[in-house]
Amino acid sequence: MSSNVKLDLDSARLAEQYDRLGTRQFNHGLGLLDALDVRDGDAVLDIGCGTGLLTEAAALRAGTKGEVLGIDPLPLRVERATQRARGRFKASVGRAEELHDIPDAHYDVVYFNSVIHWVADQPRALQHAFRVLKPGGRVGFTTMAKDVPHDLHLVLRELIDSEPAWQHASVGSPNQLTRDQTASLLTDAGFDVTLNEIREFDDAFASADDVITFSQASSFGNFLSALPDRELNRLRERLGDTLEARRGPRGIELIRRLIFATGRKPLTE
Numbered sequence: 001m002s003s004n005v006k007l008d009l010d011s012a013r014l015a016e017q018y019d020r021l022g023t024r025q026f027n028h029g030l031g032l033l034d035a036l037d038v039r040d041g042d043a044v045l046d047i048g049c050g051t052g053l054l055t056e057a058a059a060l061r062a063g064t065k066g067e068v069l070g071i072d073p074l075p076l077r078v079e080r081a082t083q084r085a086r087g088r089f090k091a092s093v094g095r096a097e098e099l100h101d102i103p104d105a106h107y108d109v110v111y112f113n114s115v116i117h118w119v120a121d122q123p124r125a126l127q128h129a130f131r132v133l134k135p136g137g138r139v140g141f142t143t144m145a146k147d148v149p150h151d152l153h154l155v156l157r158e159l160i161d162s163e164p165a166w167q168h169a170s171v172g173s174p175n176q177l178t179r180d181q182t183a184s185l186l187t188d189a190g191f192d193v194t195l196n197e198i199r200e201f202d203d204a205f206a207s208a209d210d211v212i213t214f215s216q217a218s219s220f221g222n223f224l225s226a227l228p229d230r231e232l233n234r235l236r237e238r239l240g241d242t243l244e245a246r247r248g249p250r251g252i253e254l255i256r257r258l259i260f261a262t263g264r265k266p267l268t269e
């Protein structure tokens with residue numbers, strides 16, 4: 001499987017689809033805001049904000065005395081986030097590894113919801129998060145767990161391994177972490193770890209096509225990229241058959257497993 005993340009595969013269609021289907025990330029993201037205790041008056045930085053669904057929820061919690069900024073490398077998603085904001089938060093194009101424009105010790109909360117597994121230089125991203133947080137500030141992320149994969153990824157790995165022509169298919173999110181790696185990432189950046197656990201989410205999809213559309217929109221085009229059309233169609237067909245076999249009363253049922261991690265910047269360094 002390829003480990004390259006491409007940021008130039010996004011399109012207006014994928015951004016629009018993510019706006020509709022990203023409710024799954026939004027719902028687990030609310031759990032992250034709870035874990036981080038985002039509250040009235042907080043200054044919050046949402047790294048990898050996408051189309052700004054969760055940024056909006058953070059802004060509602062931070063209230064008029066708070067301040068919320070979302071950054072994301074994909075201009076089409078930032079455009080949607082800015083439209084959604086209607087002045088209640090700001091959104092701009094930027095990457096987790098390059099927060100140079102953001103002053104030191106400015107934020108109470110920095111979070112990455114379903115983002116860290118896309119970031120190539122995770123230590124650098126966490127070092128920046130540490131720098132821009134006030135002493136006592138909270139950092140948090142949700143991310144795919146390398147050692148306890150999503151059901152969909154287990155199914156796909158089996159399919160991809162069964163066919164030499166599919167070896168280069170990317171399921172996306174190449175920089176997944178284990179809980180041990182999560183703890184090291186936080187402590188190496190200087191944080192005290194306050195939460196590091198797996199949570200499960202029981203998803204249901206109406207059809208195999210819905211699973212694929214959701215995955216492509218969530219991965220800004222990286223999911224199953226790098227396959228020629230003919231092989232992509234064959235893989236989609238086999239995936240469809242395999243997923244149909246899992247249909248239950250709620251539809252195609254797939255469990256997502258995510259690491260929920262939070263940390264605190266010590267009051268004195």
Ligand SMILES: C[S@@+](CC[C@H](N)C(=O)[O-])C[C@H]1O[C@@H](n2cnc3c(N)ncnc32)[C@H](O)[C@@H]1O
Nearest residue numbers: 025048049050074095096113114115118119218
């Ligand atoms: C699955 S979406 C999550 C969006 C949003 N956080 C949410 O909860 O809906 C992953 C996001 O990570 C962003 N991303 C990818 N690489 C990134 C990087 N190096 N720095 C910051 N964001 C990145 C993508 O542009 C995309 O919007």
